Amino acid sequence: xxCLLHGYLLEGSGSNLWTRSxxxxxxxxxxxxxLVCQEYHxxxxxxxxxxxxYEKDGSMxxxxxxxxxxxxxxxxxxxxxxxxxPVYVRDRYEEFEHAVPMVELPDDAIxxxxxxxxxVVERVVREHRVSAIHANHVVLMPVVAERxxxxxxxxxxxxxxxxxxxxxxxxxxxxxxxxxxxxxRATKIFVIGPEIRKRLADVFPDLPEIESRTTQLxxxxxxxxxxxxxxxxxxxxxxxxxxxxxxxxxxxxAGAARRLRDxxxxxxxxxxxxxxxxxxxxxxxxxxxxxxxxxxxxxxWERDKVLLFVGRLIASxxxxxxxxxxxxILKTNPEARLVxxxxxxxxxxxxxFVWALERGDSDxxxxxxxxxxxxxxxxxxxxxxxxxxFESLKASGNFDGYFETAKQLMSTDRVIxxxxxxxxxxxxxxxxxxxxxxxxxVPEAGPLVFLEALASGVYPLGTYFAGMAASIDALAAEAPAxxxxxxxxxxxxxxxxxxxxxxxHRALALRHRHADDLRHAVTLRNDWTHVADKLAAELxxxxxxxxxx
Numbered sequence: 001x002x003c004l005l006h007g008y009l010l011e012g013s014g015s016n017l018w019t020r021s022x023x024x025x026x027x028x029x030x031x032x033x034x035l036v037c038q039e040y041h042x043x044x045x046x047x048x049x050x051x052x053x054y055e056k057d058g059s060m061x062x063x064x065x066x067x068x069x070x071x072x073x074x075x076x077x078x079x080x081x082x083x084x085x086p087v088y089v090r091d092r093y094e095e096f097e098h099a100v101p102m103v104e105l106p107d108d109a110i111x112x113x114x115x116x117x118x119x120v121v122e123r124v125v126r127e128h129r130v131s132a133i134h135a136n137h138v139v140l141m142p143v144v145a146e147r148x149x150x151x152x153x154x155x156x157x158x159x160x161x162x163x164x165x166x167x168x169x170x171x172x173x174x175x176x177x178x179x180x181x182x183x184x185r186a187t188k189i190f191v192i193g194p195e196i197r198k199r200l201a202d203v204f205p206d207l208p209e210i211e212s213r214t215t216q217l218x219x220x221x222x223x224x225x226x227x228x229x230x231x232x233x234x235x236x237x238x239x240x241x242x243x244x245x246x247x248x249x250x251x252x253x254a255g256a257a258r259r260l261r262d263x264x265x266x267x268x269x270x271x272x273x274x275x276x277x278x279x280x281x282x283x284x285x286x287x288x289x290x291x292x293x294x295x296x297x298x299x300x301w302e303r304d305k306v307l308l309f310v311g312r313l314i315a316s317x318x319x320x321x322x323x324x325x326x327x328x329i330l331k332t333n334p335e336a337r338l339v340x341x342x343x344x345x346x347x348x349x350x351x352x353f354v355w356a357l358e359r360g361d362s363d364x365x366x367x368x369x370x371x372x373x374x375x376x377x378x379x380x381x382x383x384x385x386x387x388x389x390f391e392s393l394k395a396s397g398n399f400d401g402y403f404e405t406a407k408q409l410m411s412t413d414r415v416i417x418x419x420x421x422x423x424x425x426x427x428x429x430x431x432x433x434x435x436x437x438x439x440x441x442v443p444e445a446g447p448l449v450f451l452e453a454l455a456s457g458v459y460p461l462g463t464y465f466a467g468m469a470a471s472i473d474a475l476a477a478e479a480p481a482x483x484x485x486x487x488x489x490x491x492x493x494x495x496x497x498x499x500x501x502x503x504x505h506r507a508l509a510l511r512h513r514h515a516d517d518l519r520h521a522v523t524l525r526n527d528w529t530h531v532a533d534k535l536a537a538e539l540x541x542x543x544x545x546x547x548x549x
Contacts, residue, residue: 001032001034001128001129001130001131001132002026002031002032002033002034002130002131002132002133002134002536002539002540003033003034003035003036003121003124003125003128003130003132003133003134004019004022004023004033004034004035004036004133004134004135004136005036005037005117005121005133005134005135005136005141005142005144005145006019006035006036006037006136006141007037007038007086007117007136007137007140007141008037008038008087009037009038009039009040009093010037010039010042010045011039011041013312013448014161014163015136015137015161015163017448018136018161018219018446018448019035019037019136020045021220021221021222021528022220022528022531022532022535023035023047023074024045024047024070024074024222024528025220025527025528025529025531025532025533026072026074026532026535026536027047027068027070027071027072027073027074028047028070028071028528028529028532029071029072029529029532029533029536030071030072031072031532031536032072032073032074032075033072033073033074033075034074034075034077034124034128034130035048035074035075035076035077036076036077036078036079036117036120036121036124037076037078038078038079038081038085038093038095039076039078040078040094040095042063042064042076042078043063043064045074046068046069046070047068047070047073047074048068048073048074048075048076049065049066049067049068049073049074049075050062050063050064050065050066050073050075050076051063051064051075051076051077051078052075052076052077052078053078053079053080054077054078054079054080054119054120054123055080056080056082056116058119075128077120077121077124079116079117079119079120080116081096081113081116082112083096083097083098084096084097084098084100084105084109084113085098085099085100085113086100086101086102086105086109086110086113086140087099087100087101087102088101088102088163088164088166088167088168089101089163089167101167102139102140102168102172102175103167103168103171103172103175107174110140110174113140114140114143114144114147117140117141117144118144118147118148121133121144121145121148122148122151122152125148125152125154126152130154131154131539131540132154132155132156132157132539132540132542133145133148133149133154133155133156133157134156134157134158134159134190134535134539135156135157135158135159135182136159136161137158137159137160137161137163137164138158138160138164138165138169138179138182138183139164139168139169139175139178139179139182140175140178142156142158142179142182142183142186143178143179143181143182145158145182145186146181146182146185146186149185150185155187155188155542156186156187156542157186157187157188157189157190157538157539157542158182158183158186158188158189158190159189159190159191159192159217160189160191160196160199160200161196161445162195162196162199162444162445164179165199165200165203169203170203176203179204180204180206180207183200183204183207183210184207184208186213187213187542188213188214188215188538188539188542189210189213189214189215190214190215190216190217190535190538191214191215191216191217191445192216192217192218192219192445192446192467193216193218193219193445193446193466193467193470193471194466194467194470195443195444195445195466195467195470196445197214197216199445200214215538217531217534217535217538218474218525218526218531218534219446219447219448219451219467219471219526219531220451220526220527220528220530220531220532221448221451221452221454221455221522221526221527221528222423222455222527222528223455223519223522223523223526223527223528225423225427225455226427226430226431226452226455226456226519227427227431227455227456227457227519228431228456228457228515228516228519229431229432229456229457231301231302231512232302234301234302234431234432235301235302237301237428237431237432238296238299238301238428238429238432240428241296241425241428241429242293242296244424244425244428245288245292245293245425248287248288248425249284249287250287250288250289250290250292250419251283251284251285251286251287251288251289251290251343251419251420252280252283252285252287252289252290252291252419253283253290254290254291256280256283257280257291257351257412257417259279259280260276260277260279260280260348260351260352261351261355263275263276263279264276264352264355264364266359266361266363266364267363267364268364270367270371270375273352273367273368273371273375274375276352277348277349277352277375280348281348285343285344285347285419285420286343286420287419287420288418288419288420288421288425289417289418289419292418292419295416295417295418296339296416296418296429298337298413298416299337299339299416300335301432303335304335304336304337305333305335305336305337305434305435305508305511306336306337306339306432306433306434306435307322307329307336307337307338307339307433307434307435307436307437307504308338308339308341308429308430308433308435308436308437308453308458309322309338309339309340309341309342309436309437309438310341310342310421310426310430310436310438310449310452311341311342311438311440311449312342312343312344313340313342313343313344313345313346313347313350314344314345314346315346315372315381315383315441316440316441316442317342317344317438317439317440317441318385318438318439318440318441318463318496319340319342319346319350319439320346320349320350320353320383320385320386321385321386321439321441321496321497321500322338322437322439322500323338323350323353323354323357323415324353324385324386324389324497325497325498325500325501325504326338326357326410326414326415327357327402327405327406327409327410328402328405328501329500329501329504329505330405330409330410330414331405331409332505333504333505333508334409336414336504336508337413337414337415337416338414338415338416339416339418339429339433340415340416340417340418341418341419341420341421341426341429342419342420343419343420347417349368349375350417351417352364352368353365353368354410354412354415356368357403357406357407357410358406358407358410358411358412359407360403360404360406360407361403362399362400362403365390365403366390368383369382369383369386369387369390370382370387384441384493385441385493385496385497386497388493388494388496388497389496389497389498392494392498423452426452427456430452430453430456430458431456431457431458433456433458434458434459434508434511434512435458435459435460435461435504435507435508435511436449436450436453436458436459436460436461437460437461437462437500437504438450438460438461438462438463438468439461439462439463439489439496439500440462440463440468441463441491441493441496443465443466443467444466444467444468445466445467446467447462447467447468447471450462450468450471451471451522451526453518454475454518454519454521454522454526455519455522455523456519457514457515457516457518457519458511458515458518459486459487459507459510459511459514459515459518460487461486461487461488461489461500461503461504461507462487462488462489463489463490463491463496464487464488464489464490464491465491469488472484472487472488474525475487475518475521475522478521478524478525479514479517479518479520479521481514481517482514482517482518482521483510483514485506486503486506486507486510487503487507488503489503
């Protein structure tokens with residue numbers, strides 16, 4: 001019996017996505033799971049057979065019990081914590097008045113959070129004869145697992161995710177100390193690739209026997225949710241996407257893009273631009289745009305070459321670099337279109353950049369690059385890759401020609417924003433695209449969207465470092481007939497945009513040739529059921545301490 005500790009929700013990306021996917025995979029493979037988390041809509045997940053909430057006084061309320069379609073069930077346990085939720089990065093949570101970065105919380109608030117979780121987890125472990133505990137991140141759930149293990153003798157494993165290391169452990173010695181102790185006492189440490197392994201070695205250099213206790217657990221993808229779609233069937237698939245979108249609440253209102261464009265003008269300064277951006281912000285970003293269908297309807301799904309970016313619209317994910325490459329991509333592939341799926345503070349800045357390219361306004365484009373992330377968040381870091389690209393164009397005498405090309409070829413229907421889409425919608429859109437481009441400028445441990453592209457038969461390009469490099473190399477080993485070289489975008493900021501141009505051209509020539517091979521390779525290696533089976537085998541073979549009394 002496995003108990004999995006995740007301090008947050010099941011909805012969303014990152015560790016939330018990992019948790020809901022691995023739990024579903026475990027249940028499909030016949031492993032009962034007791035999941036401790038803060039999900040406030042457990043009824044929408046069909047693998048949850050029962051959900052219980054626990055008051056601070058120890059009383060328990062059962063929200064529901066039901067049959068599930070899987071070989072085994074997930075029982076969800078939710079400790080009620082009060083108004084404060086310690087998080088890594090400030091965000092909004094439906095049930096919490098104060099979702100506060102844990103580095104800002106006093107010791108007593110952290111201890112109250114830990115005590116509430118320890119009480120529930122110990123109860124679950126004892127009542128359900130749990131044989132192994134799995135804790136996500138390095139704090140705070142591993143601290144809960146450590147304390148429960150000390151009381152019960154049940155061994156535990158830890159799976160680090162990057163956010164806890166970057167936003168808690170590195171910033172606050174309290175959490176470094178907690179994490180080091182929990183990691184030292186863990187029987188097993190799972191890592192999703194060499195990037196996380198390296199971070200652990202850098203941040204916890206004194207942990208004993210860390211290598212012998214560390215096991216790689218590959219990222220997974222729900223291959224049953226994605227499929228390869230022939231070009232002739234894409235219009236029908238997009239119809240299914242529109243049906244899935246129809247009942248959804250919308251975020252960005254109709255007309256927002258037009259209002260922003262009406263405020264832009266040649267010579268606009270930073271203050272004027274900031275005011276224009278602010279005027280169209282403030283909507284619920286975690287929803288599709290009101291005009292998502294109308295925007296997507298501009299695509300000729302049978303004939304156009306569709307480039308796709310999926311991810312948070314922030315500079316570190318690199319969507320701005322695809323836009324900078326697009327004029328030169330259009331020179332050799334005039335029927336190309338770029339679809340940008342996601343939300344984030346860079347959204348409106350990207351739209352202003354498109355406007356500048358359409359008009360050949362090099363002054364505004366350079367200003368946007370220079371002002372960079374200062375428009376996105378606090379700070380003044382420029383958009384470095386585009387800065388290097390523009391400098392190289394000037395050095396070669398091609399700067400004016402680039403903007404003339406942009407003015408001739410760029411238009412609003414070449415770049416399509418959809419807003420935020422979940423996997424329920426993305427599974428229809430992704431197989432209708434020709435290339436997925438994921439040019440992150442910071443190392444990422446696990447690019448899940450890369451695997452989802454493969455499961456859809458879509459040829460992916462990604463920055464060749466960290467988890468992306470590991471995924472590309474694994475694909476090359478699993479599918480040697482596939483030409484994976486165009487997938488590799490340089491991590492050198494002076495080469496990034498030129499690589500996107502050159503590799504997109506090469507990849508578009510391969511886009512349909514390898515679709516089935518891409519899907520077959522990722523199904524064999526990365527389907528969540530295979531990953532879940534490996535996790536279960538490792539957990540159920542952990543060395544036990546004292547038996548649970």
